[in-house]
Amino acid sequence: RHLSPRLRPSEGLARPPPPPTDNCPNGPFRPGHGKSVERDVVPTCVYQHSGGAIPHSVEWEGRSLLKALVKKSALRGEQVHVLGCEVSEEEFREGFDSNINSRLVYHDLFRDPLSWSKPGKALPGGPLEALRALDKRTVSGPATIALDSLSWLLHHLPCPTLCQTLHALSRQDSCPGDTPPGEQVRVLGLLHEELHGPGPLGALSSLAQTEVTLSGMMGQASAQILCRRPRQRPTHQTQWFSILPDFSLELQAEPPLESQPRSDPHTPSVDPTTHLTFNLHLSKKEREAKDSLTLPFQFSSEKQQALLRPGLGQATSHIFYEPDAYDDLDQEDPDDDLDV
Amino acid sequence: ATLVRVQRGGSPSAQTEGKLTLLCDAKTDGSFLVHHFLSFYLKANCKVCLVALIQSFSHYNIVGQKLGVSLTAARERGQLVVLEGLKSGVDVFFRPREEPHPLQFLREANAGDLQPLYAFVRDALQPVDSGEAAWRCPVLLVDDLSVLLSLGVGPVAVLDFVHYCRATVCQEWKGNVVCLVHDSGDTEDEESDVLLNGLSHQSHLILRAEGLATGFCKDVHGQLRILWRRPLQPTTHRDRSLTYQYKIQDKSVSFFAKGMSPAVL
Numbered sequence: 036r037h038l039s040p041r042l043r044p045s046e047g048l049a050r051p052p053p054p055p056t057d058n059c060p061n062g063p064f065r066p067g068h069g070k071s072v073e074r075d076v077v078p079t080c081v082y083q084h085s086g087g088a089i090p091h092s093v094e095w096e097g098r099s100l101l102k103a104l105v106k107k108s109a110l111r112g113e114q115v116h117v118l119g120c121e122v123s124e125e126e127f128r129e130g131f132d133s134n135i136n137s138r139l140v141y142h143d144l145f146r147d148p149l150s151w152s153k154p155g156k157a158l159p160g161g162p163l164e165a166l167r168a169l170d171k172r173t174v175s176g177p178a179t180i181a182l183d184s185l186s187w188l189l190h191h192l193p194c195p196t197l198c199q200t201l202h203a204l205s206r207q208d209s210c211p212g213d214t215p216p217g218e219q220v221r222v223l224g225l226l227h228e229e230l231h232g233p234g235p236l237g238a239l240s241s242l243a244q245t246e247v248t249l250s251g252m253m254g255q256a257s258a259q260i261l262c263r264r265p266r267q268r269p270t271h272q273t274q275w276f277s278i279l280p281d282f283s284l285e286l287q288a289e290p291p292l293e294s295q296p297r298s299d300p301h302t303p304s305v306d307p308t309t310h311l312t313f314n315l316h317l318s319k320k321e322r323e324a325k326d327s328l329t330l331p332f333q334f335s336s337e338k339q340q341a342l343l344r345p346g347l348g349q350a351t352s353h354i355f356y357e358p359d360a361y362d363d364l365d366q367e368d369p370d371d372d373l374d375v
Numbered sequence: 376a377t378l379v380r381v382q383r384g385g386s387p388s389a390q391t392e393g394k395l396t397l398l399c400d401a402k403t404d405g406s407f408l409v410h411h412f413l414s415f416y417l418k419a420n421c422k423v424c425l426v427a428l429i430q431s432f433s434h435y436n437i438v439g440q441k442l443g444v445s446l447t448a449a450r451e452r453g454q455l456v457v458l459e460g461l462k463s464g465v466d467v468f469f470r471p472r473e474e475p476h477p478l479q480f481l482r483e484a485n486a487g488d489l490q491p492l493y494a495f496v497r498d499a500l501q502p503v504d505s506g507e508a509a510w511r512c513p514v515l516l517v518d519d520l521s522v523l524l525s526l527g528v529g530p531v532a533v534l535d536f537v538h539y540c541r542a543t544v545c546q547e548w549k550g551n552v553v554c555l556v557h558d559s560g561d562t563e564d565e566e567s568d569v570l571l572n573g574l575s576h577q578s579h580l581i582l583r584a585e586g587l588a589t590g591f592c593k594d595v596h597g598q599l600r601i602l603w604r605r606p607l608q609p610t611t612h613r614d615r616s617l618t619y620q621y622k623i624q625d626k627s628v629s630f631f632a633k634g635m636s637p638a639v640l
Contacts, residue, residue: 121576121577123546125546126546145542146542148538149490149539186573190534227572229572230576
């Protein structure tokens with residue numbers, strides 16, 4: 036099946052919040068889904084696609100986009116919590132400057148997620164508790180939670196549990212009251228589509244308000260963005276982008292035109308005529324002789340004149356025939372009986 | 376050989392340490408890559424742990440001798456630790472159950488996880504501060520991971536094992552991990568696909584040996600695609616992959632650009 040990269044943001048459900056009650060044990064109500072402040076890309080889930088066993092799609096990896104979005108959130112002053120399962124903290128923080136790194140809290144599920152190590156470097160409670168603990172940490176102010184990756188969580192937790200936890204994560208505690216503007220939690224999740232079947236993918240998809248699918252063409256990455264808003268039709272948009280080395284997101288208006296594939300500057304072009312057993316080259320004399328040669332069936336004006344002008348001694352053409360003993364000369368016209 | 380150039384100059388340097396290299400073959404036999412990496416790392420004075428599930432030790436030894444290393448000598452001086460799957464797989468059934476064994480999953484009704492195998496690798500490659508001349512970075516070689524699926528281990532369990540090896544050998548000890556998997560290709564093998572795709576995402580470098588699309592050829596045995604993933608900076612894919620064709624000879628493998636085999640020109 037053809038897999039197109041899809042970013043699956045994991046946001047709150049598009050249902051209206053539950054009716055307010057009088058007993059609200061916790062703080063002010065915070066809506067589950069993040070409202071997009073960016074003008075263009077609003078991902079809430081960065082989903083990486085990597086279709087086949089190799090390359091054409093393993094190239095369009097989503098972690099760079101996830102990091103670019105994390106950087107955007109951090110630059111807006113939000114606190115970012117990253118649940119890191121697939122890469123080490125060192126690797127995730129690479130490329131970020133200290134300003135961003137100070138706003139980034141990395142919950143390490145990479146080193147010892149399943150408690151296999153003897154001195155026990157694992158987060159207590161395993162992956163599920165680590166995930167649940169995330170909502171208790173976003174105490175105040177807008178925050179972004181990045182899950183790297185949802186695929187890892189989906190492999191290690193039952194799908195319904197994961198979906199419920201994600202839903203709870205984005206809902207937080209609900210309480211009536213004024214929603215402070217900007218008190219929002221945005222949940223980003225990275226998902227490798229080809230590792231899962233359609234069931235779990237569909238379940239996560241239904242949780243997400245925005246799905247961003249990555250693909251690309253000729254070296255240029257693009258994102259298919261599907262936005263589902265409550266009581267509105269889903270909108271679909273394609274955005275070409277590139278990610279700069281410092282993980283800034285650069286949006287492009289249209290795909291850049293590349294008329295021909297650029298030759299790789301690193302490999303010297305190989306001349307195939309160097310090690311042959313036969314000679315492919317022409318000397319100057321040979322080249323001149325070749326150029327001055329007229330081809331037998333080339334119809335030039337000289338030839339035309341020669342044909343039109345009968346040459347000397349060529350008035351008519353004669354056929355001389357000597358029949359031998361076995362020849363049967365029949366004077367009748369064989370086509371006589373044709374009724375043409 | 377080009378593979379050595381791929382590793383930047385023939386010796387593990389800072390750039391090439393802490394990496395997971397995935398060897399993958401499709402419609403051909405990619406084990407020549409395993410032999411290459413084994414001899415390469417032994418010659419580079421690295422501490423090597425070979426999880427050999429497919430062939431016997433003597434097979435690797437014979438090929439290694441053609442490539443210029445003696446595995447027996449390396450094992451004797453402690454540079455090489457080998458888990459011979461074919462031999463020790465049988466031992467599992469003749470040992471008391473309480474003793475942990477790396478291939479313990481063979482005994483289990485539900486092949487659970489590969490933690491005992493990971494523990495074996497960790498103990499084999501653990502850096503020892505004994506004051507003697509230390510080996511260079513630790514290296515884990517697995518030949519191969521697809522057979523674990525055939526032995527009943529789930530793809531997620533295999534991915535977890537590789538995850539832990541990556542976390543310990545690559546991240547913590549700055550060593551390298553090289554694993555071979557088989558691409559099942561057109562056969563609808565979901566587990567194999569999940570394993571291969573999952574590993575591709577975890578890898579820094581993918582070497583994929585493919586048979587030629589046109590079938591068997593005497594002079595060109597296959598095609599090798601090299602893909603660098605997880606570069607330091609997100610760049611366009613244009614710089615990240617190369618393709619060569621190769622011919623396996625008795626003591627080496629020769630690489631050439633596509634269509635440039637000396638036999639064809």
